[in-house]
Amino acid sequence: MPNGDNNKTLSPELIDKIARMELTARTAADGLLAGMHRSNAKGFNVEFLEHRPYSPGDDIRHIDWKARAKSGKYFIKLREEERNIQAHIIADASASMDFGAGDSSNKWNRCALLASSVAYLLLKQGDAVGLSLAGGQAPVSRAEHRASRGQLHRLISILAAARPAGAASLAAELAACADLLKRRSFVIVFSDLLEPPEPVMESLRALRGRGNDATIFHILSPEETDFPFAKAAKFIDPESGAFISADPSAVRAAYIKALSSFTRGYREFCARMDIDYVSAPTSASPEETLLKYLESRGRRAGR
Numbered sequence: 628m629p630n631g632d633n634n635k636t637l638s639p640e641l642i643d644k645i646a647r648m649e650l651t652a653r654t655a656a657d658g659l660l661a662g663m664h665r666s667n668a669k670g671f672n673v674e675f676l677e678h679r680p681y682s683p684g685d686d687i688r689h690i691d692w693k694a695r696a697k698s699g700k701y702f703i704k705l706r707e708e709e710r711n712i713q714a715h716i717i718a719d720a721s722a723s724m725d726f727g728a729g730d731s732s733n734k735w736n737r738c739a740l741l742a743s744s745v746a747y748l749l750l751k752q753g754d755a756v757g758l759s760l761a762g763g764q765a766p767v768s769r770a771e772h773r774a775s776r777g778q779l780h781r782l783i784s785i786l787a788a789a790r791p792a793g794a795a796s797l798a799a800e801l802a803a804c805a806d807l808l809k810r811r812s813f814v815i816v817f818s819d820l821l822e823p824p825e826p827v828m829e830s831l832r833a834l835r836g837r838g839n840d841a842t843i844f845h846i847l848s849p850e851e852t853d854f855p856f857a858k859a860a861k862f863i864d865p866e867s868g869a870f871i872s873a874d875p876s877a878v879r880a881a882y883i884k885a886l887s888s889f890t891r892g893y894r895e896f897c898a899r900m901d902i903d904y905v906s907a908p909t910s911a912s913p914e915e916t917l918l919k920y921l922e923s924r925g926r927r928a929g930r
Contacts, residue, residue, distance in 0.1 A: 645787045649780060652743035655913045656751075712813050713772050714749045714756045717800055718742050718786060719818035719846075720763025722865040725791035727848035732909045734846050738817040739786040740913055741844055745815055745920075746782050750774060754813075758782045761800035761818070765789035794866045795822035801830035811838045817907075819846050820893060828896050835900050842903040842920070845893065849910045852886070854879050 685703050694702040718738055727733040746756045757772035767785050770778075797818050804814060814834055820827065820843070834841055849855070856875040863870040890906075897904035903923050907916045 641788060645780070645784050648739065648743055648783050648787050651740060652747050652779075652783065655740065655917065656744045656747045712749075712754045713808075713810055714746075714754050714813040714815060715772065715804060715808065716742050716746060716756065716758045716782070717797070717804060717814065717816045717818075718758065718760050718789075719795070719797055719816070720760045720765070720789050720791045721795040721797075721822075722762075722792050723795065723819055723821045724763075724846075725865065726850070727909055728850065732848050732850075734819055734848055734909060735791045737907070737909045737913070738844075738846055739783075739789075741846075741907060741916060742786060742815075742817050743779070743783050744913060744917060747779055748917075750779055756782065758785060759800060759804065760785070760789055762791070762793045762796045763789045764792045797822055798826035798830045801827065801834060805830065805833045805837060805839070808837075808839065811840075813840045814842075816841070816843045817846060818843070819851075820889075824889070824892060824896075831896075831900060831902060835902065841900075842905060843893070843897060844905045844907040844916070844920070845890065846907045846909065849908065852908055852910070854882050 689703045691702050694700075720735065720738075724735040724738060725733065727737075730736055742758070746758070749756050753774055755772040755774040756778060758770040760768045765785060765788050767788070770781055770785055773781075797816070797820070801814075801816070808814075831841060854875060859872065859874045861870050861872050894904050896902075903920065905916065905920045905923065
C-alpha cells in the first residue's frame, strides 16, 4: 500500500465520516480531561506527563519541589526535548476487526475512535504522532511522525478510509516498526490480538529491546468475551475462511476458559516486559477505557 498523504479527491461520504470521527475523538478526549481535572480520585493527576521519577545520579537542581510537596515523592521536571516524544500508533485492520453487533460494538470502529482520541491527546501536548495499519485495505496505510496542526485530520483520514480485510499481520507490522523507528518511541497498538501470540510477543520484545515504550489496547466485542450464542451455528474465521459447527452450550465453558488463558498470557507477558496492557472491550465506553489507560500510566510514573 502507498505511504504518505492521499491526494485523491475524497467522496462527500468520506469527508462527512472524517468530520464526524474527528469531532467524536476530540469530544471523548476533552471530556475525559475535563473529568480528570474535576476528579478527586486519590493518587491520580496528569502531571506525570511533565515529570519522571528521580533516580540516583540525577542533578538535584532539577527536582520539582512543588511536585514533591504534593505527592511526597521526588520527581525530575522534564526538559522540553524530553517531554515531546515520538509516538507511533499501529491499528489492526485485519478482517477479524470487522466484527461486533452495531456500530458501537464493532471492533474496527472502536479501534479507530480510540486511536484517534489517543492521537489527539498526544498531539495536544506537542508530541509527534505517526500511524500504520496492520492489514486491511486503504488508499494510504502509513503516516509519518508529525506534530503539526493538521496531523490529527491526516491520521483520521487514513483510519476513515480503511476497511478491515485480509489475514492478521500485527507481528509483521511490529517488526517493521522496530526497524523503521529512528529514535526511541512510544508505540501504541490497537488490536484484538487474534493471531498466533508467539510472533507478536517476539516483535514486542524486539521493540522493547531497542528502548521503545509500548502499550497494547486489547479490543474485543461482547460476543467474543461472553459467547452469548444460544443456537447451534457455524462459526467462521473471517481471515482464513475455516469454520466449525458447534452447539454453544456444549462448548461455552471450554471457550471461556481458552479465552481467559489467552488474555492471561498476554497480561503476564506485558507485565514481564513492562508494557501497558489495557483491556478495551467494546462494551465499555471509550472514555472509560481511556481513563483506565491514563490511570495506569500515572501509576507507572509514580512508582
